[in-house]
Amino acid sequence: MAHGPAKGISRWLFTTNHKDIGSMYLWFSFAMFFMGGIFALVIRAELFEPGLQIVEPAFFNQMTTLHGLVMVFGAVMPAFVGLANWMLPMMVGAPDMALPRMNNWSFWILPFAFAMMTSTLFMEGGAPNFGWTFYAPLSTTYAPDSVTFFIFAVHIMGASSIMGAINIVATILNMRAPGMTLMKMPLFVWTWLITAYLLIAVMPVLAGVVTMMLMDIHFGTSFFDAAGGGDPVLFQHVFWFFGHPEVYIMILPAFGVVSAIIPTFARKPLFGYSSMVYATASIAFLSFIVWAHHMFTVGMPLFGELVFMYATMLIAVPTGVKVFNWVTTMWRGSMTFETPMLFSIAFVILFTIGGFSGLMLAIAPADFQYHDTYFVVAHFHYVLVPGAIFSITAAVYYWLPKWCGKMYNETLGKVHFWLAFAGLNITFFPMHFSGLAGMPRRIPDYNPLWADWNMISSIGSLLFGAAQVLFLYIVIRTIVSGRKATDGVWDGAEGLEWTVASPAPYHTFTTPPEVK
Amino acid sequence: MDTKDTPSYYVPEQSKLPLFASLGLFLTVFGLGSWINGSGNGSTIFLIGFALLGFVLYRWFAIVIDENIRGMNSIKLKTSYVWGMGWFIFSEVMFFAAFFGALFYVRTFALPWLSEGPTSEILWNGFKGEWPLMETPDMAANGSDAAMSGPGENMSNPGLSHWLGWLPFWNTSILLLSSFTVHFAHTSLKKDDKKWFNIWLGITVALGIIFLVLQAEEYRHAYADLGLTLNSGIYGTTFFLLTGFHGLHVTLGTFMLLVQWLRSVFKGHFNHDDCFGFEASSWYWHFVDVVWLGLFVFVYILG
Numbered sequence: 001m002a003h004g005p006a007k008g009i010s011r012w013l014f015t016t017n018h019k020d021i022g023s024m025y026l027w028f029s030f031a032m033f034f035m036g037g038i039f040a041l042v043i044r045a046e047l048f049e050p051g052l053q054i055v056e057p058a059f060f061n062q063m064t065t066l067h068g069l070v071m072v073f074g075a076v077m078p079a080f081v082g083l084a085n086w087m088l089p090m091m092v093g094a095p096d097m098a099l100p101r102m103n104n105w106s107f108w109i110l111p112f113a114f115a116m117m118t119s120t121l122f123m124e125g126g127a128p129n130f131g132w133t134f135y136a137p138l139s140t141t142y143a144p145d146s147v148t149f150f151i152f153a154v155h156i157m158g159a160s161s162i163m164g165a166i167n168i169v170a171t172i173l174n175m176r177a178p179g180m181t182l183m184k185m186p187l188f189v190w191t192w193l194i195t196a197y198l199l200i201a202v203m204p205v206l207a208g209v210v211t212m213m214l215m216d217i218h219f220g221t222s223f224f225d226a227a228g229g230g231d232p233v234l235f236q237h238v239f240w241f242f243g244h245p246e247v248y249i250m251i252l253p254a255f256g257v258v259s260a261i262i263p264t265f266a267r268k269p270l271f272g273y274s275s276m277v278y279a280t281a282s283i284a285f286l287s288f289i290v291w292a293h294h295m296f297t298v299g300m301p302l303f304g305e306l307v308f309m310y311a312t313m314l315i316a317v318p319t320g321v322k323v324f325n326w327v328t329t330m331w332r333g334s335m336t337f338e339t340p341m342l343f344s345i346a347f348v349i350l351f352t353i354g355g356f357s358g359l360m361l362a363i364a365p366a367d368f369q370y371h372d373t374y375f376v377v378a379h380f381h382y383v384l385v386p387g388a389i390f391s392i393t394a395a396v397y398y399w400l401p402k403w404c405g406k407m408y409n410e411t412l413g414k415v416h417f418w419l420a421f422a423g424l425n426i427t428f429f430p431m432h433f434s435g436l437a438g439m440p441r442r443i444p445d446y447n448p449l450w451a452d453w454n455m456i457s458s459i460g461s462l463l464f465g466a467a468q469v470l471f472l473y474i475v476i477r478t479i480v481s482g483r484k485a486t487d488g489v490w491d492g493a494e495g496l497e498w499t500v501a502s503p504a505p506y507h508t509f510t511t512p513p514e515v516k
Numbered sequence: 517m518d519t520k521d522t523p524s525y526y527v528p529e530q531s532k533l534p535l536f537a538s539l540g541l542f543l544t545v546f547g548l549g550s551w552i553n554g555s556g557n558g559s560t561i562f563l564i565g566f567a568l569l570g571f572v573l574y575r576w577f578a579i580v581i582d583e584n585i586r587g588m589n590s591i592k593l594k595t596s597y598v599w600g601m602g603w604f605i606f607s608e609v610m611f612f613a614a615f616f617g618a619l620f621y622v623r624t625f626a627l628p629w630l631s632e633g634p635t636s637e638i639l640w641n642g643f644k645g646e647w648p649l650m651e652t653p654d655m656a657a658n659g660s661d662a663a664m665s666g667p668g669e670n671m672s673n674p675g676l677s678h679w680l681g682w683l684p685f686w687n688t689s690i691l692l693l694s695s696f697t698v699h700f701a702h703t704s705l706k707k708d709d710k711k712w713f714n715i716w717l718g719i720t721v722a723l724g725i726i727f728l729v730l731q732a733e734e735y736r737h738a739y740a741d742l743g744l745t746l747n748s749g750i751y752g753t754t755f756f757l758l759t760g761f762h763g764l765h766v767t768l769g770t771f772m773l774l775v776q777w778l779r780s781v782f783k784g785h786f787n788h789d790d791c792f793g794f795e796a797s798s799w800y801w802h803f804v805d806v807v808w809l810g811l812f813v814f815v816y817i818l819g
Contacts, residue, residue, distance in 0.1 A: 006530055014530040096527045098596035101576070105534035112542035116549075148553050152545035159541070162607050170599040174592060175525065204607045208614025212757075218552050219746050221753035223618060226640070227654035228664035229750030231626035238614055507527075 004506050016100035017506065018085045021107050023403070025082025026396070028110060030472070032074030033389075035118070037465055039067035044427075044461040050448045060444035061129035062121065068132025072250065073157055074114050076384070079392045080253040081106070081164050084192050086403065088168065090497040090504065091186045093177025093513045098170035102163050109160035117153040120146035131442060133243065136224035136235035140216045147217065151210045158203040165199035168192055177496070179515035183274065186495050190277050191256030194284045198245045198252075201288075206242040209235065233298055240291035248287045250384065251351075252280060254391035255322060258344040260495070261398050262326050265341035266333030267492040272325040279318035286315050296367045305364040312362040316355065323352055338490075339413030343394035346421055347386055354382030357432065374450075375435025381428045393420070393471065400475065401489045405503030406482030412474045419467035426460025526588045533576045540569030581785070581793070594792060601796040605803050608765070612807055615761065619754045619814060623647050627750075648672050648819055652749035667752050668743025671734070672819035683734050684816045687727055688808065691766075694723035695805045698773070698798045708788045710780065717777045717794075720801070724770030731763050758815055765804045772797040 005011045005020065015021060042063045046054045055063070085103065089096055097103045120127040125144035128134065139147060172193045176185070185193075212235070215221040222228025224235045255276075263270045270276065292300060292308040300308075326348050335341075357379040361367050370376060401407050434453040439446055446454070485502045496515070500508050543565025551558030583589060627645030630636060630653050636643060643656035648670035654662035671684065679685045701716035735756075738744040746756050776794045779785040786794055 010530065013535050014532050016528050016531055095525050098593075099600060100527055101531045101534055102600075103534075104531070105537050108535050108538035109541060112538055116542065116546055145553055148549040149546070152549045156541055156545055162604075166600050166603045166607075169603055170596040174595045174599055200603050200607045201610050204611035205614045208611055208618075212614075212618065214552075215746070215753070215757065221746055221757065222652075222664055222750050223753055225664065226626075226630060227662075228652050228753070229627060229630065229645075229649045229666075230622065230753065231630075234618055234621050234626060237621060238618060241614075241617070512524075 015104055016096070018089050018097045018100065018103065019403075019504065019506065021103050022082045022085030024107055025078045025085060028107070029075050029079035029082060032070050032078070032114065033468070036067050036070035036075055037468060039063045039070065041461060041465055043067060044458040046444050047446070047454045048458040049455060050446050050451050052445050055444065057444045058126060058129060061442065062127040064442050065128045065131055066118065066121070069117065069128075070114070071384075072132060072246070074110070076250045076388045076392070077161065078110060080195070080250070083253065083257070083392070083395050084168055087399065087497060088171055088189060088192060089175070090500065090508055091189050091495060092172060092175060092180055093496050093509045093515065094171060094175035095507060095510045097167050098175055099167050103167050106160045106164040106167065109156050113153045113157040113160065116149050120149050123149070133239060134213075135239070136213065136216070136232045140213050140224055143217065148214070151214050154210045155207055158207045161199050161203045165196035165203075168196040169200070177509065177512040177515050183277070184515065186256075187259035187270065187273070187276055188253065188256030191252040191259075191280050194280050195249050195252045198249050198284055198287065202242040202245045205238060209238040209242065212238070233295070236295050236298060237292065240294045243294065244291040245284070245287040247380075247383070248283060250388045252284065254347070254388050255280060257391040257395045258326060258347050261340045261344045261394055262329050264490050264493045265338060266330045266335050268329055268333045269494075270325065271328040272321070275321055276325055279321040282318040283315060286311060286318070290315065293362055293367075296364045297371045309362055309364040313359065316359055319355055323348060338410060339408070339417055340394040340398035342414065342417045343390045343397065346417070347390045347394065350386030350390070350424070351383060354379060354387060357382060370435065372440055373435040374431040374439045374441055377441050378428050378431035378435055381431070385424050385428065390420075396475065399497070400478060401485035402497060402502050402504055404479045404482070405485055406478050407485045408474055408478040408482055412470070412477075416467055416470050416474060419470065420464060423460050423464030423467050427457050427464055428460075430456045524590050525592050526583070526590060528583075533572055533579070537569060537572045537576070540565050540572055544569055581779075584790070597792055597796070601799060605799060608803065612761070612810070615754070615758050616810060616814065619758065622750050622754065647751075649749055649751045664747075664749055667745070667748035670742070670744065670751060670819065671738065671755060671816060673817045683730060684812060687730050688812045690723050690727045690730070691805050691808050694720045694727070695802055697723065698801050702795070702798060705786060705791055705794065706788050710786075713786070714777065714781055717773060717780065721770060721774050721777055724766060724773065727766060728763065728770065731759070731766075755815060758811055762804065762807055762811055765807065769797070769801045769804045772800060
């Protein structure tokens with residue numbers, strides 16, 4: 001094994017190094033985050049006031065669709081895989097990921113997949129316009145021609161996810177250092193192990209449902225066509241069987257991140273480690289039996305409504321365990337509030353708000369009122385933005401000194417946090433009100449009744465977007481001219497990753513460390 | 517490389533394989549998409565991409581086999597391959613689960629709902645939700661003007677007394693038999709009896725090919741004689757997608773076993789404790805066999 005990275009561009013194109021691949025995932029995700037963010041700003045600009053000002057309704061639909069797809073599959077998921085690549089081998093004391101070449105294949109599929117998906121914007125008939133949930137028959141009978149490329153893009157990014165997840169499972173189960181028993185693994189490792197299992201279980205179902213679409217569109221089958229004996233609702237069932245575990249795929253690694261950060265800055269061990277592990281596993285299990293809570297208004301039998309309602313509410317129990325443990329970890333700790341900690345505390349508070357609105361939506365009779373309104377938009381942005389995005393941001397601040405050996409500027413980091421915190425709440429909190437007042441999602445024009453809330457949301461979105469540009473500046477400034485970081489970086493940080501130098505050498509743990 | 521420095525776990529040097537595999541995969545699906553959408557050079561792009569992907573994968577496996585022969589693979593790395601193959605097969609199980617789930621949903625929920633109550637009377641008056649579904653809702657409501665018509669005949673169980681003349685029964689027998697022969701190949705290999713290993717594995721590959729030929733004949737029969745096509749409503753849809761994807765997996769499994777057979781016969785690969793390529797292929801083979809049993813029960817017998 002060579003001792004350092006190869007020179008020039010080939011280092012990145014042909015690499016088998018988990019750190020290089022992790023960096024590429026993270027930069028790719030950052031780029032997609034900005035692209036998805038620009039799509040979101042187009043949406044918010046159009047909704048700044050009632051009436052049609054800036055874009056055509058048809059283009060507006062393409063923006064809502066691509067914003068969702070790019071953020072979910074291009075920004076959040078690759079960011080967590082990037083963190084996994086960087087951190088898992090170091091956390092379990094392994095020399096690299098289990099299957100290093102396949103690791104690079106998983107990454108390089110993604111730029112191709114997203115090039116194909118976003119190129120649909122320039123195709124005749126425009127990009128996919130049926131929402132990121134691509135319900136049939138909007139996505140079949142009434143879809144633009146570019147839907148074919150959307151389907152194949154989903155296929156290959158699914159292949160990328162499955163290969164990435166298999167790699168992660170093999171790494172965690174097979175490559176732990178001697179003494180690193182399962183119940184000694186950092187929680188980030190545990191949450192990723194369970195997330196990888198979810199990915200392997202549901203990405204093939206997503207491949208299945210887009211294949212059914214492809215067959216219905218081009219080969220005359222009738223999966224989603226009642227005239228031939230099929231059912232459009234079947235689409236929703238298969239999609240959400242994938243889709244609900246998918247939302248946990250985007251949040252479980254976030255739980256792992258904050259479970260690493262909060263103990264460091266509270267200077268106390270994580271409270272209730274084993275209950276965290278069991279809670280994560282329970283959430284993953286429950287995620288398979290709640291999917292139809294996305295479909296309460298579609299016309300299910302009463303029995304189905306009840307089963308899915310109660311199962312969904314049950315998820316609040318293990319999630320509550322987690323929130324309790326994070327709060328208890330902070331209780332009487334010697335707390336300091338560096339940037340990663342600020343993002344993590346905001347995560348705990350705001351994610352809990354998103355969880356509560358989720359409980360409201362889980363109540364089937366109440367959901368009939370909330371369904372397809374901005375209340376739903378507010379809910380899932382509260383779990384995804386301060387949930388997934390904040391935890392990724394926290395992780396970047398927390399581990400960036402280990403990655404590049406330089407310290408970020410704490411003042412700028414705190415400015416970033418407060419801008420993002422304010423921007424996010426100004427953007428998404430008013431959506432609860434416009435939604436409760438009846439504003440439907442995915443519309444370019446609306447009743448002036450909701451004008452004030454929308455204007456506030458749009459202003460907040462600009463602030464949030466500006467905060468992310470500052471984030472990009474902070475990261476680049478750190479890499480280029482940050483002051484040198486120590487090997488330990490943080491006072492209270494525990495774990496194998498802090499025992500190696502900063503920046504982490506190109507190859508770490510070629511000889512496995514002994515874990516006591 | 518200094519042997520004293522050699523880490524216990526083999527981490528390969530830089531490799532061009534992943535990038536070109538990604539390019540090949542991209543060209544394959546981009547070409548396929550263009551082709552399906554009716555663009556002129558779609559098929560060419562598809563073929564170039566597919567050839568590139570195939571070539572890269574060939575090189576990839578050749579390199580991995582070569583590394584193993586040169587003794588670079590530790591026990592740990594081999595365990596990673598075992599986990600990798602195991603979880604890959606699990607992902608395949610979930611892919612089939614989506615289609616079995618669709619069949620279950622249609623038969624248990626969708627068809628009864630389409631045939632009951634006021635909505636049915638307004639939209640699909642006179643429709644009866646039976647399985648196999650010979651008359652689609654479209655036919656019930658619109659008679660001969662229907663765009664979505666059902667099959668002429670179906671492939672369902674003709675009754676136990678007719679099984680000897682029923683092709684799916686023979687296909688089931690062949691696949692079950694092939695699961696035994698591949699197991700015999702494995703036990704022979706464990707005794708380092710390469711002669712019988714080659715014979716049993718060769719028989720397995722032959723059975724796989726016979727299965728595929730019979731399956732092709734069944735499809736020809738369905739299209740030519742029974743009026744059963746992809747367009748025959750939900751029955752034709754589920755029948756062809758479930759058996760079709762299974763057939764594709766049998767094709768892949770047969771190809772995998774054939775490669776192992778060629779490696780054994782012409783290159784002398786494999787011995788009792790170094791045979792992962794064969795073992796992985798045989799697990800895959802058992803997996804397609806189990807899927808077929810599911811198909812035989814839920815598509816044919818209970819069809």
